[in-house]
Amino acid sequence: MEAKYFHIGALQNTTPVFIEHYPILQKELDFLDKFHIQKISVYSSLDEPMFEHFGSGKIKPMIKFLGMKEDEPIVHAMVSKSIAGAQQKIADKIIIDQHANSQKEWLLKNLK
Numbered sequence: 640m641e642a643k644y645f646h647i648g649a650l651q652n653t654t655p656v657f658i659e660h661y662p663i664l665q666k667e668l669d670f671l672d673k674f675h676i677q678k679i680s681v682y683s684s685l686d687e688p689m690f691e692h693f694g695s696g697k698i699k700p701m702i703k704f705l706g707m708k709e710d711e712p713i714v715h716a717m718v719s720k721s722i723a724g725a726q727q728k729i730a731d732k733i734i735i736d737q738h739a740n741s742q743k744e745w746l747l748k749n750l751k
Contacts (some may be wrong), residue, residue, distance in 0.1 A: 689741060692750070
């Protein structure tokens with residue numbers, strides 16, 4: 640279910656899982672507050688447009704060199720903090736948040 644179709648009843652006794660971050664952190668936090676969600680899981684990929692915008696292509700060879708598997712999860716507070724920092728950098732550049740149907744489309748519309 641896309642986040643824009645959520646309603647409070649849909650979240651009873653469930654933990655939402657997201658497949659990508661919204662490019663603006665405050666929008667993400669507002670969504671969590673609206674539905675009284677304490678914790679979420681976001682399954683991201685270095686192939687995500689937002690990560691590519693910040694140079695994930697340079698990180699991929701390093702991860703491969705270190706022997707990590709492509710599907711091996713990276714979970715650490717520093718990673719979460721870095722993502723939040725990237726979202727803030729994007730938010731600082733945005734005057735009007737134009738709606739889009741994907742992260743890639745959003746970046747194309749909003750970061751020219």
